[in-house]
Amino acid sequence: MPPRAPLPPPPPPVEIRSWPDREAMLADRAVVLRELVRMHMGPGRLGMLALWAAMAGFAWLLIGSAIMMVEGTYDILGVIVGIPILIAGLGLLVPAVVFVCLGLVRDREVRRLLVEWGALDRDPPRDRELRLPGVSLLWLLLSFALAASGLALCVIGPASARPGDDTYGLVAMTMGLGMVAWLTGLIGMVKASAHRRWVLRVLAAPAAVPAPGAPVRAPVGPGHR
Template sequence: MSRRTPLPPPPPPVEIRSWPDREALLADRAAVLGTLVREHVSPGRLALLWLWGALCALGWLLVGTALITFEESYDVISAAVGVIIVAMGVGCVVPAAIVVVIGLRRDRRIRRLLDAWGGLDRDPARDAALRMPGASLAWLLMSFALCAAGLYACFAVPAGGALDGEAYGLAVLVMGLGLTGWIVGLIGLVKAFAHRRWVLRVLAGAPAPEPLFSVGDGAHR
Protein backbone atom coordinates (compact mmCIF):
# COMPACT_ATOMS: atom_id res chain seq x y z
CA MET A 1 0.00 0.00 0.00
CA SER A 2 1.17 3.55 -0.67
CA ARG A 3 2.45 5.58 2.26
CA ARG A 4 -0.38 7.37 4.01
CA THR A 5 -0.35 11.05 4.87
CA PRO A 6 0.24 11.49 8.62
CA LEU A 7 -2.85 12.62 10.48
CA PRO A 8 -2.86 16.04 12.17
CA PRO A 9 -2.39 16.04 15.96
CA PRO A 10 -5.33 16.70 18.27
CA PRO A 11 -5.87 20.30 19.39
CA PRO A 12 -3.65 21.33 22.31
CA PRO A 13 -5.10 21.47 25.83
CA VAL A 14 -6.76 24.73 26.84
CA GLU A 15 -3.98 25.74 29.22
CA ILE A 16 -1.28 25.70 26.52
CA ARG A 17 -3.17 27.02 23.50
CA SER A 18 -1.28 29.87 21.88
CA TRP A 19 -3.45 31.16 19.03
CA PRO A 20 -3.10 34.96 18.95
CA ASP A 21 -6.79 35.51 18.21
CA ARG A 22 -9.98 33.74 17.21
CA GLU A 23 -9.36 34.19 13.48
CA ALA A 24 -6.08 32.30 13.73
CA LEU A 25 -7.84 29.49 15.59
CA LEU A 26 -10.58 29.32 12.95
CA ALA A 27 -8.03 29.25 10.13
CA ASP A 28 -6.13 26.35 11.71
CA ARG A 29 -9.39 24.57 12.51
CA ALA A 30 -10.57 24.87 8.91
CA ALA A 31 -7.24 23.62 7.52
CA VAL A 32 -7.13 20.59 9.83
CA LEU A 33 -10.78 19.68 9.33
CA GLY A 34 -10.37 19.96 5.56
CA THR A 35 -7.49 17.48 5.67
CA LEU A 36 -9.40 15.09 7.94
CA VAL A 37 -12.59 15.17 5.85
CA ARG A 38 -10.64 14.46 2.67
CA GLU A 39 -8.89 11.57 4.38
CA HIS A 40 -12.24 10.20 5.49
CA VAL A 41 -14.76 10.53 2.66
CA SER A 42 -13.07 11.91 -0.44
CA PRO A 43 -13.77 10.11 -3.75
CA GLY A 44 -10.17 8.92 -3.75
CA ARG A 45 -10.70 7.11 -0.46
CA LEU A 46 -13.75 5.37 -1.93
CA ALA A 47 -11.75 4.29 -4.98
CA LEU A 48 -8.98 3.00 -2.72
CA LEU A 49 -11.42 0.99 -0.61
CA TRP A 50 -12.89 -0.59 -3.73
CA LEU A 51 -9.40 -1.30 -5.05
CA TRP A 52 -8.50 -3.32 -1.98
CA GLY A 53 -11.92 -4.97 -2.09
CA ALA A 54 -11.27 -5.95 -5.70
CA LEU A 55 -7.91 -7.45 -4.73
CA CYS A 56 -9.62 -9.47 -2.01
CA ALA A 57 -12.29 -10.58 -4.49
CA LEU A 58 -9.57 -11.64 -6.93
CA GLY A 59 -7.95 -13.69 -4.20
CA TRP A 60 -11.22 -15.38 -3.35
CA LEU A 61 -11.83 -16.03 -7.04
CA LEU A 62 -8.52 -17.85 -7.18
CA VAL A 63 -9.33 -19.85 -4.05
CA GLY A 64 -12.74 -20.81 -5.44
CA THR A 65 -11.16 -21.80 -8.73
CA ALA A 66 -8.71 -24.01 -6.85
CA LEU A 67 -11.57 -25.72 -5.00
CA ILE A 68 -13.28 -26.42 -8.30
CA THR A 69 -9.98 -27.81 -9.59
CA PHE A 70 -9.73 -30.11 -6.57
CA GLU A 71 -13.28 -31.35 -7.17
CA GLU A 72 -12.49 -32.21 -10.76
CA SER A 73 -8.89 -33.36 -10.19
CA TYR A 74 -7.98 -36.92 -10.97
CA ASP A 75 -4.19 -36.65 -11.16
CA VAL A 76 -1.24 -35.25 -9.25
CA ILE A 77 -0.56 -32.45 -11.74
CA SER A 78 -4.06 -30.99 -11.43
CA ALA A 79 -3.84 -31.15 -7.64
CA ALA A 80 -0.48 -29.36 -7.71
CA VAL A 81 -1.95 -26.64 -9.93
CA GLY A 82 -4.81 -26.26 -7.43
CA VAL A 83 -2.36 -25.81 -4.55
CA ILE A 84 -0.50 -23.12 -6.48
CA ILE A 85 -3.76 -21.28 -7.22
CA VAL A 86 -4.75 -21.43 -3.53
CA ALA A 87 -1.39 -19.94 -2.55
CA MET A 88 -1.89 -17.12 -5.06
CA GLY A 89 -5.38 -16.48 -3.76
CA VAL A 90 -4.27 -16.36 -0.14
CA GLY A 91 -1.48 -14.00 -1.20
CA CYS A 92 -4.16 -11.59 -2.47
CA VAL A 93 -6.73 -11.98 0.30
CA VAL A 94 -4.47 -11.66 3.35
CA PRO A 95 -2.72 -8.36 2.44
CA ALA A 96 -6.03 -6.82 1.33
CA ALA A 97 -7.73 -7.82 4.59
CA ILE A 98 -4.84 -6.45 6.67
CA VAL A 99 -4.89 -3.12 4.85
CA VAL A 100 -8.66 -2.79 5.27
CA VAL A 101 -8.37 -3.43 9.03
CA ILE A 102 -5.60 -0.82 9.28
CA GLY A 103 -7.83 1.59 7.38
CA LEU A 104 -10.72 0.98 9.79
CA ARG A 105 -8.49 1.83 12.75
CA ARG A 106 -7.30 4.95 10.98
CA ASP A 107 -10.90 5.98 10.29
CA ARG A 108 -11.67 5.68 13.99
CA ARG A 109 -8.79 8.04 14.81
CA ILE A 110 -9.97 10.44 12.12
CA ARG A 111 -13.48 10.57 13.59
CA ARG A 112 -12.05 11.35 17.03
CA LEU A 113 -9.95 14.16 15.58
CA LEU A 114 -12.95 15.51 13.67
CA ASP A 115 -14.92 15.71 16.91
CA ALA A 116 -12.04 17.33 18.78
CA TRP A 117 -11.21 19.98 16.19
CA GLY A 118 -14.80 20.60 15.19
CA GLY A 119 -15.77 21.22 18.81
CA LEU A 120 -13.30 24.07 19.24
CA ASP A 121 -15.60 26.68 17.71
CA ARG A 122 -18.17 27.31 14.98
CA ASP A 123 -17.37 28.84 11.58
CA PRO A 124 -20.37 28.47 9.21
CA ALA A 125 -18.62 30.15 6.29
CA ARG A 126 -15.69 27.73 6.25
CA ASP A 127 -17.68 24.74 7.49
CA ALA A 128 -19.86 24.77 4.36
CA ALA A 129 -16.97 23.29 2.36
CA LEU A 130 -16.60 20.45 4.87
CA ARG A 131 -20.07 19.03 4.40
CA MET A 132 -19.19 17.40 1.04
CA PRO A 133 -22.75 16.27 0.26
CA GLY A 134 -21.82 14.98 -3.20
CA ALA A 135 -19.01 12.75 -1.98
CA SER A 136 -21.11 11.54 0.94
CA LEU A 137 -23.98 10.67 -1.40
CA ALA A 138 -21.61 8.81 -3.72
CA TRP A 139 -20.32 6.76 -0.77
CA LEU A 140 -23.89 6.01 0.29
CA LEU A 141 -25.34 4.99 -3.09
CA MET A 142 -22.36 3.00 -4.37
CA SER A 143 -21.89 1.21 -1.05
CA PHE A 144 -25.59 0.37 -0.85
CA ALA A 145 -25.51 -1.07 -4.37
CA LEU A 146 -22.45 -3.17 -3.52
CA CYS A 147 -24.06 -4.39 -0.29
CA ALA A 148 -27.22 -5.40 -2.14
CA ALA A 149 -25.25 -7.24 -4.82
CA GLY A 150 -23.16 -9.00 -2.20
CA LEU A 151 -26.18 -10.15 -0.19
CA TYR A 152 -27.85 -11.38 -3.36
CA ALA A 153 -24.78 -13.45 -4.25
CA CYS A 154 -24.50 -14.82 -0.72
CA PHE A 155 -28.11 -15.91 -0.22
CA ALA A 156 -30.39 -15.50 -3.21
CA VAL A 157 -28.17 -17.23 -5.77
CA PRO A 158 -27.56 -20.44 -3.73
CA ALA A 159 -31.15 -20.53 -2.43
CA GLY A 160 -32.57 -20.05 -5.91
CA GLY A 161 -31.06 -23.28 -7.16
CA ALA A 162 -28.84 -21.54 -9.71
CA LEU A 163 -25.91 -23.62 -8.47
CA ASP A 164 -25.70 -27.35 -8.88
CA GLY A 165 -26.12 -29.11 -5.57
CA GLU A 166 -22.88 -30.99 -6.16
CA ALA A 167 -20.85 -27.92 -7.19
CA TYR A 168 -19.51 -27.08 -3.74
CA GLY A 169 -16.49 -25.25 -5.11
CA LEU A 170 -18.66 -23.00 -7.25
CA ALA A 171 -20.97 -22.30 -4.31
CA VAL A 172 -18.00 -21.32 -2.13
CA LEU A 173 -16.71 -19.10 -4.94
CA VAL A 174 -20.00 -17.23 -5.42
CA MET A 175 -20.74 -16.85 -1.72
CA GLY A 176 -17.17 -15.70 -0.99
CA LEU A 177 -17.37 -13.03 -3.67
CA GLY A 178 -20.74 -11.96 -2.31
CA LEU A 179 -19.42 -11.76 1.25
CA THR A 180 -16.48 -9.65 0.09
CA GLY A 181 -18.79 -7.23 -1.68
CA TRP A 182 -21.11 -7.05 1.32
CA ILE A 183 -18.27 -6.26 3.74
CA VAL A 184 -16.76 -3.57 1.51
CA GLY A 185 -20.19 -2.04 0.94
CA LEU A 186 -20.96 -2.11 4.65
CA ILE A 187 -17.72 -0.28 5.42
CA GLY A 188 -18.68 2.38 2.91
CA LEU A 189 -22.18 2.75 4.37
CA VAL A 190 -20.79 3.16 7.88
CA LYS A 191 -18.40 5.88 6.69
CA ALA A 192 -21.14 7.72 4.81
CA PHE A 193 -23.49 7.71 7.81
CA ALA A 194 -20.66 8.62 10.20
CA HIS A 195 -19.75 11.65 8.12
CA ARG A 196 -23.37 12.75 7.87
CA ARG A 197 -23.85 12.34 11.61
CA TRP A 198 -20.71 14.41 12.26
CA VAL A 199 -21.98 17.18 9.98
CA LEU A 200 -25.33 17.31 11.74
CA ARG A 201 -23.90 17.06 15.24
CA VAL A 202 -20.79 19.24 15.03
CA LEU A 203 -21.24 21.59 12.08
CA ALA A 204 -24.99 22.13 12.12
CA GLY A 205 -26.76 20.82 15.17
CA ALA A 206 -24.57 21.56 18.16
CA PRO A 207 -24.69 24.98 19.81
CA ALA A 208 -21.59 27.11 19.41
CA PRO A 209 -19.06 26.59 22.23
CA GLU A 210 -18.08 29.42 24.52
CA PRO A 211 -15.55 31.61 22.67
CA LEU A 212 -11.91 31.04 23.49
CA PHE A 213 -11.13 34.73 23.06
CA SER A 214 -12.88 37.72 24.56
CA VAL A 215 -14.28 40.14 22.02
CA GLY A 216 -12.04 43.08 21.25
CA ASP A 217 -8.98 42.24 23.33
CA GLY A 218 -7.57 39.33 21.29
CA ALA A 219 -6.21 37.79 24.50
CA HIS A 220 -6.23 34.07 25.08
CA ARG A 221 -8.35 33.01 27.99
Protein backbone atom coordinates in the same frame (compact mmCIF):
# COMPACT_ATOMS: atom_id res chain seq x y z
CA MET B 1 2.11 1.50 -2.01
CA PRO B 2 2.95 5.19 -1.37
CA PRO B 3 3.30 6.21 2.28
CA ARG B 4 0.23 7.70 3.85
CA ALA B 5 0.15 11.33 4.86
CA PRO B 6 0.53 11.70 8.63
CA LEU B 7 -2.54 12.65 10.58
CA PRO B 8 -2.75 16.18 11.98
CA PRO B 9 -2.22 16.49 15.73
CA PRO B 10 -5.18 16.88 18.08
CA PRO B 11 -6.01 20.37 19.40
CA PRO B 12 -3.74 21.39 22.26
CA PRO B 13 -5.18 21.38 25.78
CA VAL B 14 -7.09 24.47 26.85
CA GLU B 15 -4.51 25.51 29.43
CA ILE B 16 -1.70 25.84 26.87
CA ARG B 17 -3.52 27.36 23.92
CA SER B 18 -1.97 30.56 22.60
CA TRP B 19 -3.69 31.58 19.39
CA PRO B 20 -3.48 35.39 19.19
CA ASP B 21 -7.20 35.72 18.50
CA ARG B 22 -10.28 33.76 17.54
CA GLU B 23 -9.80 34.34 13.82
CA ALA B 24 -6.36 32.73 13.91
CA MET B 25 -7.80 29.73 15.72
CA LEU B 26 -10.65 29.43 13.18
CA ALA B 27 -8.18 29.59 10.30
CA ASP B 28 -6.11 26.75 11.77
CA ARG B 29 -9.27 24.78 12.51
CA ALA B 30 -10.45 25.17 8.91
CA VAL B 31 -7.12 23.93 7.50
CA VAL B 32 -7.07 20.85 9.74
CA LEU B 33 -10.74 19.96 9.19
CA ARG B 34 -10.37 20.32 5.44
CA GLU B 35 -7.46 17.88 5.44
CA LEU B 36 -9.25 15.43 7.75
CA VAL B 37 -12.41 15.44 5.64
CA ARG B 38 -10.28 14.76 2.55
CA MET B 39 -8.64 11.83 4.34
CA HIS B 40 -12.02 10.44 5.36
CA MET B 41 -14.29 11.06 2.36
CA GLY B 42 -12.00 12.11 -0.49
CA PRO B 43 -11.89 10.32 -3.86
CA GLY B 44 -8.56 8.79 -2.87
CA ARG B 45 -10.21 6.92 0.01
CA LEU B 46 -12.95 5.64 -2.29
CA GLY B 47 -10.32 4.50 -4.79
CA MET B 48 -8.25 2.72 -2.16
CA LEU B 49 -11.30 0.94 -0.75
CA ALA B 50 -12.27 -0.19 -4.25
CA LEU B 51 -8.69 -1.32 -4.93
CA TRP B 52 -8.43 -3.50 -1.83
CA ALA B 53 -11.94 -4.88 -2.39
CA ALA B 54 -11.04 -5.80 -5.97
CA MET B 55 -7.85 -7.43 -4.73
CA ALA B 56 -9.76 -9.45 -2.13
CA GLY B 57 -12.37 -10.43 -4.72
CA PHE B 58 -9.73 -11.60 -7.19
CA ALA B 59 -7.97 -13.50 -4.41
CA TRP B 60 -11.18 -15.30 -3.50
CA LEU B 61 -11.78 -16.03 -7.19
CA LEU B 62 -8.41 -17.80 -7.27
CA ILE B 63 -9.18 -19.68 -4.06
CA GLY B 64 -12.56 -20.80 -5.36
CA SER B 65 -11.06 -21.86 -8.69
CA ALA B 66 -8.43 -23.90 -6.87
CA ILE B 67 -11.09 -25.63 -4.75
CA MET B 68 -13.12 -26.42 -7.87
CA MET B 69 -10.04 -27.72 -9.65
CA VAL B 70 -9.12 -30.07 -6.82
CA GLU B 71 -12.73 -31.07 -6.22
CA GLY B 72 -13.53 -31.78 -9.85
CA THR B 73 -10.57 -34.03 -10.66
CA TYR B 74 -9.70 -37.53 -9.63
CA ASP B 75 -5.98 -37.49 -10.39
CA ILE B 76 -2.89 -35.80 -9.06
CA LEU B 77 -2.86 -33.20 -11.85
CA GLY B 78 -5.69 -31.19 -10.33
CA VAL B 79 -3.92 -31.11 -6.98
CA ILE B 80 -0.61 -30.10 -8.54
CA VAL B 81 -2.21 -27.22 -10.44
CA GLY B 82 -4.74 -26.26 -7.77
CA ILE B 83 -2.39 -25.90 -4.79
CA PRO B 84 -0.22 -23.11 -6.33
CA ILE B 85 -3.39 -21.24 -7.33
CA LEU B 86 -4.71 -21.64 -3.79
CA ILE B 87 -1.44 -20.31 -2.33
CA ALA B 88 -1.50 -17.35 -4.74
CA GLY B 89 -5.07 -16.56 -3.72
CA LEU B 90 -4.21 -16.64 -0.03
CA GLY B 91 -1.14 -14.50 -0.72
CA LEU B 92 -3.40 -11.81 -2.19
CA LEU B 93 -6.24 -12.18 0.31
CA VAL B 94 -4.18 -11.77 3.48
CA PRO B 95 -2.62 -8.35 2.63
CA ALA B 96 -5.96 -7.10 1.28
CA VAL B 97 -7.66 -7.93 4.59
CA VAL B 98 -4.77 -6.46 6.60
CA PHE B 99 -4.80 -3.15 4.71
CA VAL B 100 -8.59 -2.86 4.97
CA CYS B 101 -8.33 -3.36 8.73
CA LEU B 102 -5.56 -0.75 8.96
CA GLY B 103 -7.76 1.62 6.99
CA LEU B 104 -10.62 1.09 9.43
CA VAL B 105 -8.34 1.89 12.36
CA ARG B 106 -7.12 5.04 10.60
CA ASP B 107 -10.69 6.10 9.82
CA ARG B 108 -11.51 5.80 13.51
CA GLU B 109 -8.61 8.10 14.39
CA VAL B 110 -9.66 10.56 11.68
CA ARG B 111 -13.21 10.69 13.04
CA ARG B 112 -11.90 11.30 16.56
CA LEU B 113 -9.80 14.23 15.31
CA LEU B 114 -12.75 15.58 13.33
CA VAL B 115 -14.82 15.70 16.51
CA GLU B 116 -12.06 17.29 18.59
CA TRP B 117 -11.14 20.00 16.07
CA GLY B 118 -14.75 20.65 15.11
CA ALA B 119 -15.71 21.15 18.76
CA LEU B 120 -13.29 24.07 19.16
CA ASP B 121 -15.76 26.56 17.72
CA ARG B 122 -18.21 27.14 14.87
CA ASP B 123 -17.36 28.83 11.59
CA PRO B 124 -20.41 28.54 9.28
CA PRO B 125 -18.82 30.11 6.16
CA ARG B 126 -15.83 27.74 6.23
CA ASP B 127 -17.80 24.78 7.60
CA ARG B 128 -20.17 24.86 4.65
CA GLU B 129 -17.58 23.36 2.32
CA LEU B 130 -16.94 20.51 4.77
CA ARG B 131 -20.49 19.17 4.69
CA LEU B 132 -20.08 17.47 1.28
CA PRO B 133 -23.71 16.37 0.89
CA GLY B 134 -23.19 15.22 -2.70
CA VAL B 135 -20.05 13.26 -1.92
CA SER B 136 -21.55 11.51 1.10
CA LEU B 137 -24.68 10.68 -0.91
CA LEU B 138 -22.50 9.20 -3.67
CA TRP B 139 -20.64 7.10 -1.09
CA LEU B 140 -23.96 5.93 0.37
CA LEU B 141 -25.60 5.02 -2.95
CA LEU B 142 -22.58 3.21 -4.38
CA SER B 143 -22.00 1.37 -1.12
CA PHE B 144 -25.65 0.38 -0.80
CA ALA B 145 -25.72 -0.98 -4.35
CA LEU B 146 -22.54 -2.96 -3.73
CA ALA B 147 -23.74 -4.32 -0.39
CA ALA B 148 -27.12 -5.31 -1.86
CA SER B 149 -25.43 -7.09 -4.77
CA GLY B 150 -23.11 -8.93 -2.41
CA LEU B 151 -25.95 -9.98 -0.13
CA ALA B 152 -27.90 -11.23 -3.15
CA LEU B 153 -24.91 -13.34 -4.24
CA CYS B 154 -24.60 -14.81 -0.74
CA VAL B 155 -28.27 -15.82 -0.75
CA ILE B 156 -28.95 -16.68 -4.38
CA GLY B 157 -25.73 -18.62 -4.92
CA PRO B 158 -26.41 -21.42 -2.42
CA ALA B 159 -30.18 -21.34 -3.02
CA SER B 160 -29.83 -21.86 -6.77
CA ALA B 161 -27.15 -24.55 -6.55
CA ARG B 162 -28.25 -27.86 -8.05
CA PRO B 163 -26.95 -31.04 -6.41
CA GLY B 164 -24.79 -32.98 -8.81
CA ASP B 165 -24.33 -30.06 -11.21
CA ASP B 166 -22.87 -27.28 -9.05
CA THR B 167 -19.80 -28.11 -6.96
CA TYR B 168 -19.11 -26.99 -3.41
CA GLY B 169 -16.22 -24.96 -4.78
CA LEU B 170 -18.53 -22.96 -7.05
CA VAL B 171 -20.90 -22.24 -4.15
CA ALA B 172 -17.99 -21.24 -1.91
CA MET B 173 -16.58 -18.94 -4.61
CA THR B 174 -19.95 -17.27 -5.18
CA MET B 175 -20.56 -16.74 -1.48
CA GLY B 176 -17.02 -15.46 -0.96
CA LEU B 177 -17.34 -12.88 -3.73
CA GLY B 178 -20.71 -11.86 -2.33
CA MET B 179 -19.24 -11.50 1.14
CA VAL B 180 -16.41 -9.29 -0.15
CA ALA B 181 -18.92 -7.05 -1.93
CA TRP B 182 -21.23 -6.93 1.10
CA LEU B 183 -18.47 -6.04 3.56
CA THR B 184 -17.04 -3.39 1.22
CA GLY B 185 -20.46 -1.81 0.79
CA LEU B 186 -21.04 -1.94 4.54
CA ILE B 187 -17.76 -0.11 5.16
CA GLY B 188 -18.73 2.57 2.66
CA MET B 189 -22.19 3.03 4.19
CA VAL B 190 -20.70 3.34 7.68
CA LYS B 191 -18.28 6.02 6.45
CA ALA B 192 -21.04 7.99 4.75
CA SER B 193 -23.30 7.74 7.82
CA ALA B 194 -20.45 8.72 10.16
CA HIS B 195 -19.71 11.82 8.10
CA ARG B 196 -23.36 12.82 8.14
CA ARG B 197 -23.58 12.34 11.92
CA TRP B 198 -20.45 14.46 12.36
CA VAL B 199 -21.97 17.25 10.29
CA LEU B 200 -25.18 17.23 12.34
CA ARG B 201 -23.63 16.77 15.78
CA VAL B 202 -20.53 18.94 15.43
CA LEU B 203 -20.82 21.45 12.59
CA ALA B 204 -24.53 22.12 13.04
CA ALA B 205 -24.51 22.12 16.85
CA PRO B 206 -24.26 25.42 18.75
CA ALA B 207 -20.95 26.21 20.39
CA ALA B 208 -19.99 28.55 23.17
CA VAL B 209 -17.98 31.49 21.84
CA PRO B 210 -15.28 32.96 24.10
CA ALA B 211 -16.15 36.33 25.58
CA PRO B 212 -14.57 39.37 23.90
CA GLY B 213 -11.05 39.88 25.15
CA ALA B 214 -10.72 36.34 26.50
CA PRO B 215 -7.38 34.75 25.57
CA VAL B 216 -7.39 31.98 22.98
CA ARG B 217 -4.27 30.02 23.82
CA ALA B 218 -2.46 27.27 21.92
CA PRO B 219 1.28 27.08 21.30
CA VAL B 220 0.93 24.95 18.22
CA GLY B 221 -1.06 25.23 15.03
CA PRO B 222 -2.10 22.42 12.67
CA GLY B 223 1.30 22.20 11.07
CA HIS B 224 3.15 21.50 14.34
CA ARG B 225 3.65 18.09 15.86
